Amino acid sequence: xxxxxxxxxxxxxxxxxxxxxxxxxxxxxxxxxxxxxxxxxxxxxxxxxxxxxxxxxxxxxxxxxxxxxxxxxxxxxxxxxxxxxxxxxxxxxxxxxxxxxxxxxxxxxxxxxxxxxxxxxxxxxxxxxxxxxxxxxxxxxxxxxxxxxxxxxxx
Numbered sequence: 287x288x289x290x291x292x293x294x295x296x297x298x299x300x301x302x303x304x305x306x307x308x309x310x311x312x313x314x315x316x317x318x319x320x321x322x323x324x325x326x327x328x329x330x331x332x333x334x335x336x337x338x339x340x341x342x343x344x345x346x347x348x349x350x351x352x353x354x355x356x357x358x359x360x361x362x363x364x365x366x367x368x369x370x371x372x373x374x375x376x377x378x379x380x381x382x383x384x385x386x387x388x389x390x391x392x393x394x395x396x397x398x399x400x401x402x403x404x405x406x407x408x409x410x411x412x413x414x415x416x417x418x419x420x421x422x423x424x425x426x427x428x429x430x431x432x433x434x435x436x437x438x439x440x441x
Contacts, residue, residue, distance in 0.1 A: 287320070287321055287322075287323045287440075288323065288341070288436075288440060289323050289324040289325060289326045290312070290323045290324070290325045290326070290344065290432050290433070290436050291325075291326050291327075291328075291339075291341050291342065291343040291344070292305060292308075292325060292326070292327040292328070292343060292344050292345075292346055293327070293328045293329075293330055293339075293343050293344075293345055293346070293369070293372065293373075294327065294328075294329060294330065294345065294346035294347070294369070295329065295330045295331065295346075295347070295348065295366050295368060295369040296329060296348065297348065297366070298348075300348060300388065300418050300419045301346055301348045301388060302329065303419045303420075304346070304388065304416065304419055304420040304424070304425070305325075305327050305346065307419075307420065307422065307425045308325060308420075308425045308428060308429060309324075309325045309327065310425075311422070311425045311426060311429050312324050312325045312429055315429065322433065323433060323436060325432075330368050330369045330372045331368055332368045334368060334372060336371070336372050336375035336376065336378070338375075338376045338377065338378065339376075339377075339378045339381045340381075341381065342381050342382075342383040342436075342439050342440075343381055343382060343383065344382075344383060344384045344385070344386060344413070344432060344435075345369065345373060345382055345384075345385045345386070345401075345404060345408075345410070346385075346386045346387075346388070347366060347369060347385055347386070347387050347388070347398075347400050347401035347404050348366060348387075348388045348389060348400070348401075349366075349387065349388065349389035349390075349396065349397065349398055349399055349400040349401065366400055369404075370404060370407075373404070373408055379408045379409070379410075382408045382410040383410060383411075383435060383436075383439045384405075384410055384411050384412075384413040384432070384435050385401050385402075385404050385405040385408070385410050385411070385412050385413065386401065386412075386413055386414050386415065386416075386428060386432075387400065387401025387402065387412065387414075387415040388401070388415060388416050388417065388418065388420065389401075389415070389417065389418075390417065390418060391417050397415070398412075398415045401415065411435075413428075413431050413432070413435060414427065414428045414431050416428065
């Protein structure tokens with residue numbers, strides 16, 4: 287089975303830590319049953335030169351916002367712009383098959399707002415969310431969602 291492809295950005299290391307946890311869980315599941323796909327990941331930063339994606343991928347999007355409340359007074363996305371620009375580059379958006387968001391639940395309506403914006407902008411389903419670095423249970427739950435979606439797009 288083809289590995290699950292993930293692109294992400296990680297400013298404070300939370301998303302990177304979660305991707306490592308998720309990848310380790312995928313390796314355990316693959317060892318139990320080779321039909322369970324492994325994960326490949328690519329971190330996007332301001333220094334990343336956009337490439338033309340050729341395979342479907344999931345975008346993992348943390349939320350960093352400034353201003354507003356996310357409902358009626360707007361907001362400004364900060365620090366994740368490189369990921370959005372990467373997805374916008376060339377035909378990459380058509381390969382985005384799902385978005386997973388993270389953030390801090392203390393931010394109420396702004397929790398995962400950037401990921402929801404990306405899902406709408408790139409016409410991809412918002413699949414799941416987790417808080418900050420996530421938990422082992424989050425990794426198990428999100429892996430199952432990704433695996434099922436992956437099987438749909440590779441059917």
